[in-house]
Amino acid sequence: MDSNALYDKIMDIDPQIRFATIADKHGEIERTGHRQGVTNVLTPDESKKSLQRAIDSWNARSDLSEKIGKGRYVLAEYGKIKRITIPMGDDHLIYLTTDVSADHAKIIDDTLKLL
Template sequence: MDYQSLQEKAMKISPAIRYATITDMNGKIKYSGHKKGVKNLLTSKESIKSLKTSANTWKARNQLSRKIGRGKYALAEYEKIKRIVIPLGKTHLLYLTIGARADHSKIIKRAIRLKLK
């Protein structure tokens, strides 16, 4: 699978995207990168923990999908950033962080269209 190409496409969706990562459903990073000049707010260890937590939360959501339908995305809004998690089929996730003031609805609409090949 071309994780790098998909991550690069995700980064091009909006200049507001700070960070884009493709993970498997266990939170294992397949490809990751951030916008040049952007300072990481989390340490590497904290980022890995956040990715694993997001993957585990997504798996928990999937347990309810038979009753409420498959999840389209998850959005968490913080003071400094917004974090968006979007499923890429059944086996991968796209994890984006964007600026706190960015219009997340436009970014989500475009990111949902991305597919892992």
């Protein structure tokens, strides 16, 4: 599935998904965007830095995968948003932000089903 089609399907999962990015594990963005009408919490530069931190953390965790198994996702909940990182194979990540009240378990499960 190409990045544009996957992005569209992810954004259709739940209206509480605020932002989605599909990037490779080096930080090269293939598709990104905010839901129409959503006020951005971070500036574009801050969003890019946050994505890079998520990628760096994911890559660091992958170093332990032989011992603990491959990661399925990472969820971080903050006061204003939830951030979800999901691997796409060995080379890409899906990076989502949602409203705090979003059903993250459903969003994660439905996103994994797309893969």
